[in-house]
Amino acid sequence: MFLWLVIVLMVSGSVSSNEYKLHWVIPPANVSTSLNDWASGQRFQVGDTIRFKYKKDSVMQVTKEGYMQCNSSHPRFYSNTGKTRFMFDHSVPYYFISGTSGHCEKGQKMIVEVMTHDRTTTSVAPTPAIAVWLCFFSFTLSLVA
Template identity: 55%
Template sequence: MAAFNTSLFWLVIFISLGNSLVFSAFEFQVGGIQGWVVPPANDSKVYNDWASENRFQVGSAIRFKYKKDSVMEVSEEDYKKCDSSHPKFYDNDGNTVYRFDRSGSFYFISGSAGHCEKGQRMIVKVMASDEESWLGGRSAGYPAAVSELGGSKLVFVQFVLFYVASVVF
């Protein structure tokens, strides 16, 4: 009975610690119902306004829905120039999901000629998790190799460690 109570105790701790890692990731639809399109002439900042109204975290994803277009992640300099010649990421399947694997700024532009200049571009700022900001990019108490695993795998590692600790001690 004591072993069951100890295991239950560690399971409760595991669940409470894991919540911040597992449940903080969301998927956002860029542009709402209209999707990733050239904005009206009088609203060229629509995507940056949308991005600044949302809260992105490591593990969050954004979905670009579009027709006869593309999406690129580019450097800050290429974003400013609307230069699509050196993308870090490119997709044109009409339903692109981009998942944020780190905190910081991400720069997106349309790959179709002239669209970026008309305002089809966006800066997304991804916040550092509490654990990243406290430990310089590492998750609490784990070596860098383990913290690079990501949310669900890291939670699994936490569970295994807690379970082993409850059985051994």
């Protein structure tokens, strides 16, 4: 019985993560939206990932200063595989730029704001009503057995 209770609590406390797919390209000159517009429309959380898809390019995570200046000389992360998967492990802003010369200046850069998980949905402690129900259920089972 105790094992069943532990399993129920583990399942109720699990947190899912999302994967976002992004075509990592220079935004067309005739389009008024940017990669930041796309990113700001998402709700990234710790544990989520972005899958960057691109050709003959690269993706870099840089500092805020590197982002502002399109400076690719000291990236925190670099990949040029064409299908880069990047997981968010902290609740901070992430700054991405293209490592291909001139692409960042043409708008191929993005800021991703990562939030922490909402504690109300990730708590492993049962609510009082569930706790009372579980106690009643386990008591009832002990009477039947």
